[in-house]
Amino acid sequence: MAIIDLRNVTYKYPLTQESALKNINFQVNEGEFVAVIGPNGAGKSTLCYTVAGFVPHFFKGELSGTVEVAGADSSKSNLHEWVLNVGLAFQNPFNQISGAKYTVFEEIAFGLENIGVPRDEMIPRVNDAMKLTGISELADRSPYSLSGGQQQRVALTSILVMHPKVLVLDEPTSQMDPIGTREVFGVIRTLAEQGMTVIMAEHKVEWIANFADRVVALHEGQIIEDGKPQEALTSDVLAGKGFGISRYTSVARKAKETGLWKKDKLPVTLEEAVEGFAHV
Amino acid sequence: MNTFSMYVARESGLHKLYPLTKASLTLLLLIAGLTLPVNWAGYFLVLFVIFPLAIWGKVFKNFMRIVWSISLPFIISVIIIQSLFWGKGTPIFEFWILAPKIEGVIFATISVGRIILVMAGFILFAMTTRPDALMISLKQVGVPSSLAYIIVTTLQIVPRFVTKASTILDAQRSRGLETDGNLFVRSRAVVPIILPLVLGSLMEVEERAIAIEARGFNSNREETSLIEIPDTRAQFILRRIFMVLMILSIIARVAWQLST
Amino acid sequence: MLENIKKEFSTRILVLIPIAIAINIAIGELVVRLKLPVYLDSIGTVLVGAIAGPWAGALTGALTNLIWGLFNPFAAPFFYVAAVIGFLAGLAGKRGAFENESPRWLSVLVGAVFVFSLTMFILAFSNASIDDTGFTSYPSMADLFSQYAIIFVVAILIGAAIGYFLLQRGGYAGFWGLITGIVAAIISAPTAAYVFGGVTGSGTDVLVAAFRASGAGILSSVMAQGAVSDPFDKMLSFMVVWLILRSLPARFKAR
Numbered sequence: 052m053a054i055i056d057l058r059n060v061t062y063k064y065p066l067t068q069e070s071a072l073k074n075i076n077f078q079v080n081e082g083e084f085v086a087v088i089g090p091n092g093a094g095k096s097t098l099c100y101t102v103a104g105f106v107p108h109f110f111k112g113e114l115s116g117t118v119e120v121a122g123a124d125s126s127k128s129n130l131h132e133w134v135l136n137v138g139l140a141f142q143n144p145f146n147q148i149s150g151a152k153y154t155v156f157e158e159i160a161f162g163l164e165n166i167g168v169p170r171d172e173m174i175p176r177v178n179d180a181m182k183l184t185g186i187s188e189l190a191d192r193s194p195y196s197l198s199g200g201q202q203q204r205v206a207l208t209s210i211l212v213m214h215p216k217v218l219v220l221d222e223p224t225s226q227m228d229p230i231g232t233r234e235v236f237g238v239i240r241t242l243a244e245q246g247m248t249v250i251m252a253e254h255k256v257e258w259i260a261n262f263a264d265r266v267v268a269l270h271e272g273q274i275i276e277d278g279k280p281q282e283a284l285t286s287d288v289l290a291g292k293g294f295g296i297s298r299y300t301s302v303a304r305k306a307k308e309t310g311l312w313k314k315d316k317l318p319v320t321l322e323e324a325v326e327g328f329a330h331v
Numbered sequence: 332m333n334t335f336s337m338y339v340a341r342e343s344g345l346h347k348l349y350p351l352t353k354a355s356l357t358l359l360l361l362i363a364g365l366t367l368p369v370n371w372a373g374y375f376l377v378l379f380v381i382f383p384l385a386i387w388g389k390v391f392k393n394f395m396r397i398v399w400s401i402s403l404p405f406i407i408s409v410i411i412i413q414s415l416f417w418g419k420g421t422p423i424f425e426f427w428i429l430a431p432k433i434e435g436v437i438f439a440t441i442s443v444g445r446i447i448l449v450m451a452g453f454i455l456f457a458m459t460t461r462p463d464a465l466m467i468s469l470k471q472v473g474v475p476s477s478l479a480y481i482i483v484t485t486l487q488i489v490p491r492f493v494t495k496a497s498t499i500l501d502a503q504r505s506r507g508l509e510t511d512g513n514l515f516v517r518s519r520a521v522v523p524i525i526l527p528l529v530l531g532s533l534m535e536v537e538e539r540a541i542a543i544e545a546r547g548f549n550s551n552r553e554e555t556s557l558i559e560i561p562d563t564r565a566q567f568i569l570r571r572i573f574m575v576l577m578i579l580s581i582i583a584r585v586a587w588q589l590s591t
Numbered sequence: 592m593l594e595n596i597k598k599e600f601s602t603r604i605l606v607l608i609p610i611a612i613a614i615n616i617a618i619g620e621l622v623v624r625l626k627l628p629v630y631l632d633s634i635g636t637v638l639v640g641a642i643a644g645p646w647a648g649a650l651t652g653a654l655t656n657l658i659w660g661l662f663n664p665f666a667a668p669f670f671y672v673a674a675v676i677g678f679l680a681g682l683a684g685k686r687g688a689f690e691n692e693s694p695r696w697l698s699v700l701v702g703a704v705f706v707f708s709l710t711m712f713i714l715a716f717s718n719a720s721i722d723d724t725g726f727t728s729y730p731s732m733a734d735l736f737s738q739y740a741i742i743f744v745v746a747i748l749i750g751a752a753i754g755y756f757l758l759q760r761g762g763y764a765g766f767w768g769l770i771t772g773i774v775a776a777i778i779s780a781p782t783a784a785y786v787f788g789g790v791t792g793s794g795t796d797v798l799v800a801a802f803r804a805s806g807a808g809i810l811s812s813v814m815a816q817g818a819v820s821d822p823f824d825k826m827l828s829f830m831v832v833w834l835i836l837r838s839l840p841a842r843f844k845a846r
Contacts, residue, residue: 100541103545105541105544105545109540109541109544130544130549131544131547131549131550131551134544134545134546134547134550135547135550138545139541139545140545141538141541141542143538146535146538146539146542147538147539147542148542149480149484149542149543149546150483150484150487150488150539150609151479151480151483151484151487152463152483153463153487156557157557157558160557161543161546162546162547163555163557164554164555164556164557165546165547165548165550165552165554166547166550166552167550167552167553167554167555168555169555170555170556170557170559173555173557174557195487195491206542209546210545210546213546213547365785365786401663405665405787409787409788411800412788412799412800412803413788413803413809415800416800416803417803438788438809439788441788442787442788443788445785445786445787445788446786446787446788449667449668449786453660453667477600477605480605481605481608481609481650481654482654482658484606484609485608485609485612485613485654485658486658488609488610488613489612489613489616489617489658491613492610492613492614492616492617493613493616493617493620495617496617496618496620496621497621500621500624517625517626517627518627520625521618521621521622521625521627521631524618524621525618525631525634525831526834526835526838528614528617528618529614529634529635529638529835530835530838530839532610532613532614533607533610533835533839535610536603536606536607536610537603539606540601540602540603540605540606543602543606544602548602549602
């Protein structure tokens with residue numbers, strides 16, 4: 052059953068001429084991990100904000116079509132009810148620190164205080180969430196004293212602790228090193244397997260290929276490709292439109308022209324490339 | 332980064348008091364010192380109430396240093412202006428164009444008492460009260476949490492901004508912008524600092540608002556608090572007494588004003 | 592009424608207020624460091640007033656001084672002045688002073704009126720005389736005009752030039768800044784005179800000393816000092832906000 056259901060969604064920010072999303076039809080099943088790719092300005096963030104309820108409730112503007120998440124209709128809901136079902140974390144970690152708290156532990160508890168979780172339930176929930184994302188040792192640090200990557204983990208944890216049904220992430224690992232990125236993708240994969248639905252806008256195609264269930268490609272506000280990572284990420288539809296394509300795919304595509312790549316499918320990851328070239 | 336406050340961590344009875352008790356005591360001291368129809372009330376309160384409290388709070392040395400360094404410029408200014416430039420009065424001595432008047436010196440001394448009282452009151456409160464604890468206690472007595480949010484957030488970002496402004500100033504300097512020299516030169520230095528500082532931070536506003544809304548900031552459920560600060564019945568009564576004293580000292584002032 | 596007040600405090604504005612306060616304090620401290628004869632510590636307050644409205648502006652002003660008081664106790668007692676400044680900025684915003692471009696002649700007029708009144712004020716004070724009973728009498732306006740005609744003409748020309756080149760098309764903002772500054776000077780004087788003996792420990796004390804020496808009472812000296820510093824300062828702050836709001840992308844202003 053689709054937990055996210057967008058039908059014929061077209062959206063225009065206030066005071067702009069061009070629609071940021073054009074006739075989007077997008078369904079996601081419970082427990083699916085969907086990666087959204089696209090060049091800058093393709094509408095990735097707008098799609099994230101739409102699922103998370105900020106379009107149109109926060110940004111205003113004109114939205115047509117229907118947006119349903121977890122059975123609720125966006126046009127009939129308030130943002131403060133919507134965020135109980137849908138969690139949102141985005142790229143810039145610095146702006147996600149509430150500023151109202153002095154330690155990481157208190158920072159993560161901020162959301163729980165707002166939605167009225169009792170104190171004796173709050174503490175174990177914060178501890179569990181920190182253990183999950185591997186930041187337990189940061190508990191007593193000031194959120195402002197952390198590195199960008201650590202702050203991104205705190206931002207993610209602050210949303211996870213609220214136990215949303217749907218997790219929307221807009222480039223959540225942009226300031227992390229490869230080790231941190233792997234850990235975070237691993238955590239998100241685990242959560243998806245436990246039934247959480249994840250929408251993630253992301254540039255790092257090799258990680259997507261390894262961890263996501265499905266890839267949606269946006270271009271100029273429209274979905275131009277939607278499928279399994281392997282197929283979507285190597286699709287010819289994406290070529291020449293400014294998508295971040297894996298270097299292995301680019302190499303193999305060139306190799307295919309000269310007959311050097313024999314397989315039908317193009318590779319996304321190093322492993323696939325090695326395997327493909329091994330048969331030459 | 333340090334949080335923006337003068338708070339000095341100590342294990343003392345004063346530190347352990349409920350923040351609102353300290354806040355209402357400070358307010359009482361200020362109101363009493365400024366309204367009581369006794370010219371020397373300021374000195375009296377500083378000497379016999381604030382100093383002993385600072386000793387009890389184990390911050391006396393730091394406290395004296397800060398009070399002294401902040402008050403001194405005002406004190407010097409008041410004394411010079413009010414004694415030397417007092418219009419009409421009895422000169423103490425006359426030397427060249429200098430003729431300090433007795434009335435001026437008396438007025439300056441009274442003013443200095445008030446200045447020290449205001450400074451010392453605020454400083455002792457700030458030194459012994461954690462800003463977040465103050466906010467939590469305000470929330471506990473029903474101050475809207477959005478107001479508490481504004482205050483605590485401000486305390487955290489002000490040092491960042493003061494640093495940012497200095498950084499921009501230094502950067503402009505290293506690019507050859509003159510920040511010393513005559514008034515015109517210095518005035519011109521301000522504009523290229525203000526605009527980037529303000530515009531840059533306005534761009535942050537939208538994302539920060541989204542981030543806290545995503546964390547239920549506008550939720551209409553009853554809020555809970557991770558940290559709870561203990562209050563006592565005795566302190567509750569004490570605060571009521573302070574309030575009565577404040578009103579009494581204002582009444583005393585009004586009565587005195589009417590009678591003269 | 593209460594509903595209107597609540598509407599001013601959207602999440603965006605709640606986030607903006609701390610930033611505005613930080614801007615006030617950071618620039619206020621910077622100006623002290625550069626030893627400029629202005630304050631410029633209400634730019635953030637005026638900004639919030641202009642964007643959100645009078646109540647949000649008033650809160651920003653009051654909190655700026657109270658929080659600043661945590662490390663600069665001199666600021667705290669003037670919190671009510673800062674609140675009024677924010678409130679007036681909010682009213683100005685409601686009247687469109689920060690959106691509309693004024694004709695340049697209005698800016699010229701605002702500038703000329705400002706410098707003219709300032710000159711009159713200073714001359715009136717420096718020509719005041721005290722009789723034996725301590726009663727201060729001021730010269731009549733007619734005497735002043737005939738005595739200092741050239742100075743007045745020069746003042747009007749300087750003011751007009753300030754209006755034309757500095758205010759440019761921000762005449763409405765400049766006008767509101769002027770009004771706000773006058774109000775601020777009047778309402779801050781009692782506190783400055785009573786609590787602080789008329790001094791601030793800053794450069795403007797020289798002015799207070801000058802007025803005291805000319806025989807004015809403490810309260811009127813402080814008020815006179817305020818009348819010189821405040822209108823110019825607030826006019827400048829309103830102008831800066833007008834400039835900032837013009838250079839913001841349209842999306843930000845859409846609330």
